[in-house]
Amino acid sequence: MPCVLSAPQLLARDFLEIRAKILEVAASLDRIERGDGSVADDPRTAQIRAGLEALSADDGHVERGGRAEQVQLIFSLPYEEGWRRKWNV
Amino acid sequence: MYYIDPHIHMVSRTTDDYETLAKMGCVAMSEPAFWAGFDRGSVDGFRDYFRQLTTFEPKRAGWYHMQHFTWMCINAKEAENVRLSREVIAMMPEFLDMPGVLGVGEIGLNKNSKNESIVFLEHLDLAAKRSEQILIHTPHLEDKYKGTRMIIDMLCDDRRLDHGRVLVDHVEEHTIRLAIEEGFWAGMTLYPTSKCTPERAVDMVETYGPERLMVNSAGDWGPSKPTAVPDFILAMRRRGHPESLIRKIVYDNPLEFFSQSRNFNFTPPETPATVEG
Numbered sequence: 557m558p559c560v561l562s563a564p565q566l567l568a569r570d571f572l573e574i575r576a577k578i579l580e581v582a583a584s585l586d587r588i589e590r591g592d593g594s595v596a597d598d599p600r601t602a603q604i605r606a607g608l609e610a611l612s613a614d615d616g617h618v619e620r621g622g623r624a625e626q627v628q629l630i631f632s633l634p635y636e637e638g639w640r641r642k643w644n645v
Numbered sequence: 646m647y648y649i650d651p652h653i654h655m656v657s658r659t660t661d662d663y664e665t666l667a668k669m670g671c672v673a674m675s676e677p678a679f680w681a682g683f684d685r686g687s688v689d690g691f692r693d694y695f696r697q698l699t700t701f702e703p704k705r706a707g708w709y710h711m712q713h714f715t716w717m718c719i720n721a722k723e724a725e726n727v728r729l730s731r732e733v734i735a736m737m738p739e740f741l742d743m744p745g746v747l748g749v750g751e752i753g754l755n756k757n758s759k760n761e762s763i764v765f766l767e768h769l770d771l772a773a774k775r776s777e778q779i780l781i782h783t784p785h786l787e788d789k790y791k792g793t794r795m796i797i798d799m800l801c802d803d804r805r806l807d808h809g810r811v812l813v814d815h816v817e818e819h820t821i822r823l824a825i826e827e828g829f830w831a832g833m834t835l836y837p838t839s840k841c842t843p844e845r846a847v848d849m850v851e852t853y854g855p856e857r858l859m860v861n862s863a864g865d866w867g868p869s870k871p872t873a874v875p876d877f878i879l880a881m882r883r884r885g886h887p888e889s890l891i892r893k894i895v896y897d898n899p900l901e902f903f904s905q906s907r908n909f910n911f912t913p914p915e916t917p918a919t920v921e922g
Binding site for chain 2: 629
């Protein structure tokens with residue numbers, strides 16, 4: 557089912573909201589950097605970095621389910637094949 | 646527009662919320678059994694809760710000309726206690742034939758543990774033996790993808806289950822396909838922070854189409870918005886979608902799914918039910 561609105565219409569409608577959300581992320585990252593201590597080794601930092609990279613890649617997203625699905629998977633624990641056998645349930 | 650909220654925990658909402666929902670166009674809701682905010686200590690605690698779900702909540706809804714339906718289970722958060730879970734599952738048939746009880750739910754996983762899986766499978770066995778409909782809770786945040794796949798594994802391994810009578814709830818961008826492609830119904834929960842926004846729900850409608858898809862508010866103890874379904878209706882309109890498509894998702898689809906339950910007796914809003922005091 558296609559979008560009813562065209563790409564230019566959607567960009568015009570959503571531009572300010574996208575800008576605001578990017579600013580919120582930027583300010584959050586600045587806030588963390590201003591705080592005492594380091595989060596460089598925190599795995600959540602790597603997840604955030606991977607999430608931002610997924611947003612900025614500019615092709616192939618539709619084939620892989622879209623940017624939103626890619627970001628969801630970055631923040632997800634992996635599934636383990638054969639888990640029922642392992643637990644005997 | 647009339648709508649049905651297929652997943653909302655009215656025990657945690659005020660009577661004022663019932664009134665607001667009625668004013669927003671809600672004509673019916675279904676309330677799965679869930680966590681009380683604390684772990685209950687006995688099977689009698691659950692029996693009292695099930696009495697509340699099957700007697701008082703339908704009455705409160707009726708005060709505002711809405712119909713209330715419900716589901717029975719011990720939820721995944723309390724399923725770590727396997728002994729208590731088995732007592733509750735053994736007691737559930739006392740309620741499963743009551744008017745307005747649609748089936749077994751919301752069962753599922755929370756932290757994807759072995760005990761949760763054992764209790765989930767025992768719920769499935771009860772549902773299969775009694776030919777009950779099933780409403781599934783999928784985990785939150787980082788646990789959702791793994792847990793949803795585990796749940797789908799268990800559902801697909803049980804050949805007795807009719808996938809068209811199972812609703813997999815709280816789907817998001819990375820789990821919706823898992824549910825839809827296996828022939829299950831899917832519910833998108835509009836919930837601040839941890840689940841889905843109205844705009845993202847519209848994106849998923851555009852990506853996967855409206856078949857076997859619903860939206861709900863899940864309004865509960867936590868930060869949540871019981872009027873989230875009207876937010877979705879507005880988001881669909883702002884994206885240019887026709888009223889017929891919106892109605893299919895917020896009214897026709899829940900009706901079609903719930904109508905498979907023997908205890909679903911729905912009076913359309915054109916002929917409102919008698920109000921009881």
